[in-house]
Amino acid sequence: MVQCEYTETCAFYKEGMADRPAIANMMRKKYCARNQSACARYMIIKTVGKDRVPVDLVPNDVDTARNIIAEG
Numbered sequence: 001m002v003q004c005e006y007t008e009t010c011a012f013y014k015e016g017m018a019d020r021p022a023i024a025n026m027m028r029k030k031y032c033a034r035n036q037s038a039c040a041r042y043m044i045i046k047t048v049g050k051d052r053v054p055v056d057l058v059p060n061d062v063d064t065a066r067n068i069i070a071e072g
């Protein structure tokens with residue numbers, strides 16, 4: 001899989017987690033670089049739209065993503 005198409009605009013990709021830069025970098029490699037379809041932020045963008053993505057949502061918080069998507 002190729003790099004996520006939203007890296008230019010994604011708040012997580014650009015800013016990561018200020019207090020945990022090592023974990024943020026690990027997530028960029030795990031999700032942004034090769035498996036964006038598993039990313040919580042990506043799931044929301046693709047279903048209910050980028051405006052619904054919480055600014056601080058991390059890629060592995062799929063439960064939150066599912067709740068937001070279920071709300072429609």
Ligand code: SF4
Pocket residue numbers: 004005006007010011012013028031032033035036039040041042059
């Ligand atoms: S955090 Fe998710 S939506 Fe953002 S650039 Fe990475 S894979 Fe794409």
